[in-house]
Amino acid sequence: MFLQEVAESLYKKYGNELSNLALVFPNKRPSVFFRQHLGALITKPIWSPDLFTIHEFIQLSGNRLSADRLYLSFLLYEAYSEVMLQGGETNISTYERFYSLGEILLNDFTELESNAVAIADVYTNMADLAAIEQGFDYLTEEQKDFLTRFWNNFSVERLSLQKEKFLQLWQKLPAIFERFRVLLEDKNLTTTGILYRNLVNDTQDNAGFMDYYDKVVFIGFNALNRAELQLFTRWKESGRAIFYFDTDHHYIDDPLQEAGLFLRRNIALFGNELETGNAINRSDRPIHIISAEGNAAQVRVLPELLKDIPAVMEHPEKVAVFLADENQLMPVLHAMPSDLPYVNITMGYGLAQSPVFSLVQTIVRVQESLARHGGKRIYYQPLLQLLQHPYLYEVTDAIRLATEINEKSIVSIPAEKWASIEEKRLKMILRPLEKPIELIQMIRHVLEHQATESTESVVGTLEAQLLTATYYQLNRLEDLLLQFDHPLSLSFIGEILISVLRSLSVPLEGEPLRGLQVMGLLESRGLDFEHIILLNVNEGVLPKKAVAPTFIPDSIRRAYGLSVMENQDAIFAYVFYRLLQKAESVYCLYNNTIDDKSTGEQSRFLTQLEYETAIPIIRKSVQLQVNPQAKPAITIEKDEAILQNLRVYLGQPLTPSAINNFIDCRLKFYFQHVQKIREPESFQDEIDARMLGNILHRAIEYLYLCVAETKSGEQEILPADIDLMAGKTEWAIGQAFGQELAGDRNHEVEFTGTYKVIAEVIRLYVQEILKQDKAYTPFRIVYMEGRLKQFFPVMVGGEEWRVLLGGTIDRVDLKNGVYRIIDYKTGRDKKDIRSVDALFDRNSSDRNKAALQTIIYTYVMQQQVGINKPVNAGLYDVRNMRREGEKFDWRFREQSANGNGVDHHRMNEIITETVERLRPVIEEIFDRRVPFDQTDKIEKCEYCSFRVLCGR
Structure with missing residues (x-):
């Protein structure tokens, strides 16, 4: 092991004089392992040498705070x-x-100073x-x-x-940066970049900081910035520094191997206290490359790989799982076998992936919405996000308010709706702020309460660490913002808050010397493990393509020796290759799925291993065993309980809509009309075609009811009445929205966004209907959204049942002794009918359901007013009324060419034919021998509300 070899070399060379050395590492983690290796060598008490990261060591040169x-x-x-x-x-x-x-x-600025x-x-x-x-x-x-x-x-x-x-x-940036340096000095502050420049220029505050040590030992470095190169050269030439580099002949001897890009230069400049190894290009140690279909498949196979490593139970500290994509941490933790002795997370976890971050983000959006409405209202979206957040969705107050918002589709929620909330977190979040800076303090208090909810599991411990890190970050931000004299808006403080927390990577410190290690690739620098598993070894992930934002063009960066993309590739190449040097078993998994986040290609580092080394490669493909097998066909036999439920239609109307559902799919009829299964209430932020039609129906109903209140008896509708209704269109639409969205016609709907657009569409539809009605005057309204019902005799099991047939009809009017049954439609319904038989064809893709519905209502109406009374039916196709004019009636296709519709004379014949075909359909509904089964026409299931239940 590299650190063990360094410890042995230093102890052999300096013995008890080790305490006079300063040992400098690229990052914190190797120092912990090095101390363990050194302790194993020492046989009697000695003073430990000082161990630093490079940044800690550089900071010794200054007396100012960073x-x-x-x-x-x-x-x-x-x-x-x-x-x-x-x-x-x-x-x-x-x-x-x-x-x-x-x-x-x-x-x-930082990069220019550091270099x-x-x-x-x-x-x-x-x-x-x-x-x-x-x-x-x-x-x-x-x-x-x-x-x-x-x-x-x-x-x-x-x-x-x-x-x-x-x-x-x-042109002014040099002066700006110079003034910036002066301001920092005035505040007795500094930066790492300034410390580097001062050291290079020999103007550091603490000129003799290296005199405390006989020598400084630099261990495990790779890429160096320009300042480090100059400093290391100066200290090497003065005999103050020695260097231990972890190297292998595979990438040192090959000038084209990017993993050795920096080390070849470093060794030439500074030498190496260790011999270069030759451990990568081995033929006795295979590397397993596993192609997995998706990230989930990689995680799923992880427990199986761990079982193949005997050391994972006896010596788990010798096993490490590396995440090239650190977003995989939570899935990996959930996938770990429960019988593992210990799992240690040695990496930073991005706060942006956590519920803690989403809670803070949601709180900011809620407060911004409150501020825009003077603290008296909140827009529904941020409030629903808050109420349905994983930390709050089970709170009784949250459930109550979210249910009301969804059921009534309240766009802008007034303060009185949440005034009675008692839950502490919600109460704090929904209180308007007096000053923008109070946002941070309020979020801090919310997190304090949330911290009491954390569990003791691995995931729960992680959550506690994230909450703690966020809490301290908020304290720091508040202190900084309070020092700033310029006024800051709530939205900007929120933006700063979210920006800082999004970039926060929480170091998940555990016991690094114990248990299986889970870490990011960069945390592996200087460390060696006998058994390693690498996830997401994909091109574009390893090496990573992201670079820090900069305004310095690539050509200028190259001219001044600043970092460019190749440098980053070389850094990751070295991190990858050095992991192979001491490992006895290696598993590399990559996602072979091509999507917007993955190329589906293995990393080029794996391809290089295949072509440049003698390492045996064992390939394997895994995939999630997700067999998209259709659910078994669902068939519901009619038992006594179901038959009893069906008897409700002997006293409750069986509607034409229910009959249409039965013809389309018997199982849909069972779900909706026998078991009464309803879709869960959800917020109607986008009004679908069904809701649009309901609002239109309701608006027309309210307009005619308004006119009816001004008339006595059964007076006819005159052109003046239509003009009166036209003047009340906006009022009627508002009432209709309130009724359909909230169940209360007096509910005040806020017409913004899509609501405003839909309201305008409905207004145009209402105008066109009123225009056609005005041309049809005078006439009398018989029913407006009225209920029609009539007993319909059928034979069930050898006995006669009188089924109540009927429902709510959009409109019935009367003119010149002819009753008209009108159905308002806002969709793509057609007025032509192929034949009466076609109305009952359950395999047809263009069956005219609206026609069957109105014909059934015509039959019921005719039974009520007398079979000798002329009754007709038709469709108000509001989308095409302007083009079609007064042609409302149904047309059979063979008659469509001459433009003649179905009049009341022809309707009598159609009714007779329809009733003949309708009777066996209704008898089938109640027939014990006919089960409720699924339709064979899968295309009918596409927009069905019950497709999830069916598995279609």
Whole structure:
């Protein structure tokens, strides 16, 4: 093991004088393992050497505190404002507009300082080399967005003006950064980048910080920035430093191998206290490459792989699971076998993946909505997200309020709706803030209460760590924001809060010397394990393609030796290859599914192993055993209980809609009309065709009821009445929305978004109906949304049953002694009928259900008014009324060519034929021998509410 070899070498060389050394590592984790290896060698008590990370060691050179990132952003803005004002600029951007741009400038400043590059030279050369004059092609869309927010009139199309502005800023950046440094010194603060530059320039605060040690030992380094190269060279030449690099001939001897890009240079400059190994290119150790169909399949196979590793139970500390994609942490933890002795998480977990982050994000959105409405209302979306959050959805107050919002589709919820809430977290979140800065304190209090809900499981412990880390981050943010003099809006504080927490990676510290290790790849630097499993070894994931945002073009970066994409690839290549050096068993899994997040290709590092080494490769493919087998056909036999339920239709109307459902699918009829299964209530943020039709029906009903209240007796509808209704259209639509969405016609609906659009569509439909009605006047309304019913005799089991047939008809009117039954339709219903038989064809894809429905109602109406009375039926196709005019009646296809519709004379014949075909259908509903089964026409299931129950 590398660290063990280093410990043995140092102890052999320095013995008890080890305490006079400073040992420096690239990161924190190796020092813990190194101390263990060193302790195993020592036979008597000695003072331990000082162990540092590189950043901790560099900080010894200064006497100033390192500044917080957000505070750096504040100071950079002050520097920017001062320099721009001195330059005669009067239109200084606010801090809120500067923030995003400042974040990129801070990245560039830190990198330039850490590499000890002359800032003035960089930005002068950028202008001199006309990098700007070549356009903005090298900027990403995200960077252009930052510029858009910084300069309101930025656009790629108006390059000349933007180039001028950008050049002005570029020319002033050296002065801005210099003023920034002065402000930091005035505050007695510093940054790691400034510490590096001061060391290179030999202007550090603590000039003799290295005199405390005989030598400084640098262990396990790979990529070095320019400042580190200069410092290490100086200390090497002065005899103050020695170096231990973890290397292998496979990538050191091959000048084209990217894994050795930095180490070949490092060894040439500084030497290596260890011999270069030759452990990668082995023929006695196979590497298992497992192709998995999806990330879930990789996780699913993990327990099986662990069972194949005997050491996992006896010596779990020798086994490590590495996540190239750290988003896989939670699935991996859930997949771990329950009998594992111990699992230690040695990696950072992105807070943005956690319920803690989503809660904070939701609280911010709720408070923003409250602020926009003066604390008296909240828009439904953020409130529902809060009430249905995993931390709150089981709270009684949350269930009650969410149910009411969904059932009534309340778009804007007034304060009185949540005034009675007693649950502490909800009560705090829904209280309007007096000052924007109070947002952070309120969220902190909410997290305090939430912390009491955490469990003691592995996942629960993780949640507790995330809550704690978020809590401390909020404290820090509040302290920083309180120091800032500029006014900050609630939305900006929320944006800062979400931005900072989104980028927060919580270090999940456990017992690194105990148990199976789960870690990210970069945490593996300097560590060795006998058995390793790597997940998501995909191209694009390993190596990663993401780079930090920057305004320094690639050409300038190369000219000054700054980091470029190849450097990042080389870093990940070394991390990957060095894991193979000491491992006895290696499993590499990758996702072979091609989608918007995955190329489906294995990492090129795996391909290189196949072609460049003698390592035996064992390939295997795994997939989730998800066999999309259709559920067995569902057949419901009619027992006594079901037959008893069906008897309800001897006193309760069997509607034409129910008959249509039975013809389409007997099982659908069973679910909906026998078992009375209803769809769960959900918020109607988008009104579907069914709801649109219901609102239209209700609006027309209210208009005619309004006219009826002004008339006495059975007076006819006249053109003046239609004009009266036209003037009340807006009122009727509002009442209809309230009734259909909330069950209360007086409920006030807020017409915004899609509601506003739908209301306008309905208004146009109502106008067209009224226009046609006005042309049809005078007539008398007999029923408006009225209930029609009539007993219908059928034979069931050898005895006569009188089934009540009927339901609610949209409208019945009377003119010149002819009754008209009207059905309002807003969909794609057609007025033509192939034949009466076709109305009952359950295998037909274009069966005219609306026609059958109105013909049945016509039969019922005729039975009520007398069979000698003329009755007709038709359709108000509101989408085509303007084109078709008064042609409301049904047409048989053979008659459609001449444009003649079905009049009341022809309707009598149609009714007779329909009743003959209807009777056996109704008898089948009650026939014990005919079960409720599924339709054979699968296409009918596409929009069926019960398709999940059926498995279709």
